[in-house]
Amino acid sequence: MIYNLYKQLSSAYGKQNWWPLSGYMNKFDEVSIGAILTQNTSWKNVEKALENLINAKVLSLEDILNTDKDTLKTLIKPAGFYNLKIKRLKEFAKAVSKVRKEEIDRDFLLSIKGIGRETADTILIYGLDKTTFVVDAYTKRLFYRLGIINYEKIDYDELKTLIENNIPKNLEIYKEYHALIVEHCKNLCKKKPLCDKCFLKDWCYNKQN
Ligand code: SF4
Incomplete structure (x- = not known):
């Protein structure tokens, strides 16, 4: 089923080709900055903040470290929670500056303050091409509504393992x-789902209207 x-x-929906990269930063740096900025906000807001960083020539984690807080505050303001996010970005940039890329794994990322499982997995798969599945609130919502899981508040790693055990271990598929889950939840399986238009409605356990 999964x-x-x-x-x-x-x-x-066809190929999604994530992660959306600007081409102005190296992949790891841009994914990491985007993954931290998108915590508790929409990607639209992150795009504005990234655009500001690029226009100001803040193009790497090293640049983040070397840019003063007031300047960063103005640049990343569209992404919200800017004081917290500046702190997280700087702590992250400092931590990764001390290790080689090959040394970066999930445990290392999770040891950095402000980096949770979703952010860590996002950085690993889209920034470092590690085959690890990212779970988010959309995944929980969709899998619950489809009846694949029994409760929406399922533990992150429990759902991650369930998915990884039921699909081929393939980076592109992951x-x-x-x-695709994000796309479907933005288009149809929204907070108030548009089930009458949904191609999954025939086997959806919790379809509405
Ligand atoms: S039928 Fe409705 S609840 Fe089920 S996946 Fe589609 S939009 Fe979501």
Whole structure:
């Protein structure tokens, strides 16, 4: 069922090609900055903040470290919670500056203050091409509504393991599947779902209206 869902989403929405990169930063730096900025805010707001950083030539984690807080505050303001996010960005930049890229794994990322499991997995898969699945609130919502899981507040790692055990261990599939879930939840399986338009409604356990 879990792999079949991936196939259905994939044929409905096509290739997502995540992560959306600007091309102005190196991949790891841009994914990490974006993953921290997107905590508790929409990607639209992050895009504005990233655009500000690029225009100000703050193009790497090293630049983040070397830019004063007041300047950063103005630049990342659109992403909200800027005091906290500046702190997190600087702590992250400092931590990764002390190690080689090859040494960065999940445990290392989780040891950095402000980096939770979703952010860590996002950085690992989209920034470092590690085959690890990202779970988010959309994943929990969709899998619960489809009846794949029994409770929406399922533990992050429990759902991650369930998904990883039921799809091929393939980097592209992992990358695409997460992006497709986000796409479906933004388009149809919203907070108030548009079930009458949904191609999954025939087998959806919790379809509404
Ligand atoms: S039928 Fe409704 S609840 Fe089920 S996946 Fe589609 S939009 Fe979501």
